[in-house]
Amino acid sequence: MNARLQTIIDEAKARVETKNTNGREKVNVCIDTSSIARGGEETLAKIREVAEAKGLRIDIGVTGSWGFSWMEPTVTVRSAAGTQTILYANVTADRVEEFIEATVVSGGTMPELALGVVEGTATDDIALLSDHPWMKGQERRLMEYIGRHDPVNIDEYLADGGYEGFGAALELDAETIVNQVVESGLGGRAGGGFPAGRKWDFLRTATTDERYLICNADEGDPGAWVNRVILEGEPQQIIEGLLIAALATGSFEGYVYIRYEYPLAFERFKKAAEQASSLGLLGKDILGTGLDFEIIPFLGAGSYVCGEETGLIASIDAYRGMPRIKPPFPAQSGLWNKPTNVNNVETYANAPLILKNGPEWWAGVSDCEDKGTKMFTVSGAINQPGCVEIPYGRTMKELLENYAGGMKEGSTLKGFQPGGPLSGILPASDINLPLTRPPYQERGMFLGGGGVIFFDQTTSIIDLCLYFVGFCEDESCGRCTTCRGGTQRAVEILRRMANGGGRNTDIDKLLDIVNTLVWSNCLHGQFGATSVKVALKFFRDEFDEVIREKRDPTRSLPGLISYVITSPRDESLAAAKDICPTVAISESAGTYSLEDAKCIRCGACKELAPGAIEVRDRFAPPIPADVAAAGG
Amino acid sequence: MSDDPSVGKLRALVAEFEPDRGHLMPALHKVQDTYGYISRQAMEVVARQLRTTPALVYGCVTFYYDFRTHPPAEREIAWCSGPACRLRGGDRIREALQHTLELPLGGISADGKYGFHNGQCVGTCSEAPQVWLDGKVVGDLTVAKAIELGRSVRGGA
Numbered sequence: 167m168n169a170r171l172q173t174i175i176d177e178a179k180a181r182v183e184t185k186n187t188n189g190r191e192k193v194n195v196c197i198d199t200s201s202i203a204r205g206g207e208e209t210l211a212k213i214r215e216v217a218e219a220k221g222l223r224i225d226i227g228v229t230g231s232w233g234f235s236w237m238e239p240t241v242t243v244r245s246a247a248g249t250q251t252i253l254y255a256n257v258t259a260d261r262v263e264e265f266i267e268a269t270v271v272s273g274g275t276m277p278e279l280a281l282g283v284v285e286g287t288a289t290d291d292i293a294l295l296s297d298h299p300w301m302k303g304q305e306r307r308l309m310e311y312i313g314r315h316d317p318v319n320i321d322e323y324l325a326d327g328g329y330e331g332f333g334a335a336l337e338l339d340a341e342t343i344v345n346q347v348v349e350s351g352l353g354g355r356a357g358g359g360f361p362a363g364r365k366w367d368f369l370r371t372a373t374t375d376e377r378y379l380i381c382n383a384d385e386g387d388p389g390a391w392v393n394r395v396i397l398e399g400e401p402q403q404i405i406e407g408l409l410i411a412a413l414a415t416g417s418f419e420g421y422v423y424i425r426y427e428y429p430l431a432f433e434r435f436k437k438a439a440e441q442a443s444s445l446g447l448l449g450k451d452i453l454g455t456g457l458d459f460e461i462i463p464f465l466g467a468g469s470y471v472c473g474e475e476t477g478l479i480a481s482i483d484a485y486r487g488m489p490r491i492k493p494p495f496p497a498q499s500g501l502w503n504k505p506t507n508v509n510n511v512e513t514y515a516n517a518p519l520i521l522k523n524g525p526e527w528w529a530g531v532s533d534c535e536d537k538g539t540k541m542f543t544v545s546g547a548i549n550q551p552g553c554v555e556i557p558y559g560r561t562m563k564e565l566l567e568n569y570a571g572g573m574k575e576g577s578t579l580k581g582f583q584p585g586g587p588l589s590g591i592l593p594a595s596d597i598n599l600p601l602t603r604p605p606y607q608e609r610g611m612f613l614g615g616g617g618v619i620f621f622d623q624t625t626s627i628i629d630l631c632l633y634f635v636g637f638c639e640d641e642s643c644g645r646c647t648t649c650r651g652g653t654q655r656a657v658e659i660l661r662r663m664a665n666g667g668g669r670n671t672d673i674d675k676l677l678d679i680v681n682t683l684v685w686s687n688c689l690h691g692q693f694g695a696t697s698v699k700v701a702l703k704f705f706r707d708e709f710d711e712v713i714r715e716k717r718d719p720t721r722s723l724p725g726l727i728s729y730v731i732t733s734p735r736d737e738s739l740a741a742a743k744d745i746c747p748t749v750a751i752s753e754s755a756g757t758y759s760l761e762d763a764k765c766i767r768c769g770a771c772k773e774l775a776p777g778a779i780e781v782r783d784r785f786a787p788p789i790p791a792d793v794a795a796a797g798g
Numbered sequence: 799m800s801d802d803p804s805v806g807k808l809r810a811l812v813a814e815f816e817p818d819r820g821h822l823m824p825a826l827h828k829v830q831d832t833y834g835y836i837s838r839q840a841m842e843v844v845a846r847q848l849r850t851t852p853a854l855v856y857g858c859v860t861f862y863y864d865f866r867t868h869p870p871a872e873r874e875i876a877w878c879s880g881p882a883c884r885l886r887g888g889d890r891i892r893e894a895l896q897h898t899l900e901l902p903l904g905g906i907s908a909d910g911k912y913g914f915h916n917g918q919c920v921g922t923c924s925e926a927p928q929v930w931l932d933g934k935v936v937g938d939l940t941v942a943k944a945i946e947l948g949r950s951v952r953g954g955a
Contacts, residue, residue, distance in 0.1 A: 199922060389881045426864045462820075464820070484821070545881070619881050619885070
């Protein structure tokens with residue numbers, strides 16, 4: 167180990183030790199975007215207020231997210247002696263008073279909110295966190311300390327083995343580092359799966375000295391927040407990964423392109439980079455090794471195609487973020503036309519683990535083609551939207567049942583969307599598919615970057631396709647007509663179908679578009695209608711019903727349903743009339759009526775008068791042939 | 799926030815940025831962070847500073863959703879366009895809010911008091927369906943609740 171790095175680590179450990187042995191309780195609130203949405207900041211403020219009012223001498227801090235997004239705000243309390251740390255969930259501001267009273271003032275616990283014991287021994291009513299059903303079976307490597315560490319205190323990262331991977335890399339030559347990454351089998355985590363080590367080797371062997379690294383933190387897949395959990399929870403791990411890549415590739419500058427929608431991630435990452443610089447881990451002649459490496463946090467401005475590597479490069483390069491045709495690949499000609507390596511946040515963050523623990527250990531966790539662990543976020547009609555880390559190769563079913571907490575009450579799984587708008591929509595019968603790329607490739611789609619969405623019987627496949635293709639249409643950069651016009655035309659057809667104007671020729675037209683889009687310049691267009699392509703394979707009946715029968719089995723497509731008042735004198739209709747944003751409901755002498763032409767099918771009225779309003783098929787079912795023949 | 803700044807002030811604001819160094823986006827962010835939007839004049843100043851053309855700067859500004867060419871509204875409802883929200887009636891909420899506010903997505907009321915915007919999913923899906931009111935999540939919505947929220951914002955509450 168580099169002596170200067172060892173000193174930095176030892177000093178950080180000493181500072182953490184001093185803090186940990188100061189005899190104070192430590193109350194740490196998870197503050198990430200998910201927690202803030204559920205009142206995390208209010209909880210933190212309230213804890214500070216209560217501590218001050220009671221004159222408590224406690225350390226109050228902030229951590230990243232454990233992944234329990236559906237139970238935020240989560241809070242850990244470490245006992246004054248440091249013998250026990252317990253994680254609590256749903257600690258909303260209104261419960262802080264009793265929470266602090268129970269866990270700090272009385273020195274006890276609050277079992278009703280406890281998730282588990284993080285450090286120490288299980289108590290009679292609180293089990294170990296590692297025994298929590300949601301934690302069991304996870305292989306938390308990237309996330310090992312996320313939720314425990316203060317994301318903007320580099321000392322905590324250093325004290326728990328941080329920068330040891332970089333330390334190990336400093337002892338090796340560039341080729342050996344690359345070989346270790348190749349050997350590990352680390353593939354691109356954004357969905358492509360291209361071997362990171364091979365990508366690094368292109369750069370290492372480039373003939374130009376000026377080389378760049380780019381970390382793609384433009385996580386734009388709706389429903390995915392994997393990278394955000396790392397950026398907001400353990401930003402140093404990304405910096406360490408970039409440093410290792412810098413050593414391996416001979417790069418001197420690394421851009422970290424963070425999407426505009428993640429301001430907290432940007433702020434934390436910037437602070438983390440400043441801290442690394444102040445300790446001499448970034449900058450000129452790092453640790454006396456001769457390595458020069460700077461990190462430039464770069465803020466996007468809202469564009470999905472900037473997640474495509476050449477679009478991202480154009481965006482940094484002061485142009486519209488429009489992808490271009492490859493080749494040349496960024497490794498040949500990237501940023502400022504110099505060799506550039508672009509990897510995803512999760513990909514870089516894995517590098518320290520490989521260097522520190524060796525490629526065999528790293529790869530050994532999974533027994534399928536894709537190596538290592540993968541973080542997944544789950545959302546949709548499920549009980550537990552959250553973020554987990556499991557080895558590649560587990561099944562989608564396991565993800566749904568063990569981690570997503572199964573479908574919500576009343577919901578039956580109709581299908582799922584494994585990752586991002588460029589991926590496809592699969593039926594419930596595919597729930598046993600393993601989480602590894604090949605079976606999805608066989609179905610002509612991506613496994614994706616980790617944002618899995620489960621949907622139920624109330625979701626219309628046509629609407630889902632409209633959503634995903636509509637997203638791709640909105641986000642098309644517009645450079646190639648294939649993508650711009652193709653996605654637009656697909657949306658027009660799907661929207662017409664949803665509005666009741668489906669034609670018998672529509673499916674052929676959609677297939678024609680799908681097959682043409684593959685000639686687009688970049689992935690965005692090439693996969694822009696994958697949702698339709700795959701849905702047509704597995705949900706063809708639903709398309710046929712919507713087109714031919716003008717009937718939507720989910721009763722959700724606006725053009726195929728009508729809201730009908732079934733009990734015109736029902737008193738609850740007064741509220742329904744008031745809420746209607748288009749004044750479609752009127753009243754005369756206590757009798758209510760609904761004017762279909764004004765109705766926008768928003769459903770607000772039915773929410774308030776569920777017993778008096780029904781959703782019906784807009785078009786009456788066709789008269790059966792035998793009835794028609796009988797004249798009737 | 800929204801006073802149209804003088805050219806002198808704008809020049810000083812972006813003086814640190816250099817041509818050909820990837821400084822266009824940071825410069826535009828700085829202008830918008832300071833003034834709330836990027837005026838035509840600001841685009842010209844930025845172009846001059848970075849030795850490029852106003853047209854290129856304008857092209858960049860309009861390419862991204864989050865750069866504004868007009869001052870923001872006093873109050874803003876951003877509608878979450880994410881999939882978890884969509885599965886729980888998000889699109890019906892959008893439709894209802896458009897009619898309640900009488901604004902399309904991206905619209906600002908004539909008096910500049912309120913605006914309605916498209917928001918991207920950031921993974922707060924436990925709150926679905928949701929909108930942001932002035933940047934703060936309002937989750938677990940129903941269509942009726944969203945309409946009431948829209949009405950209160952429109953009424954100046």
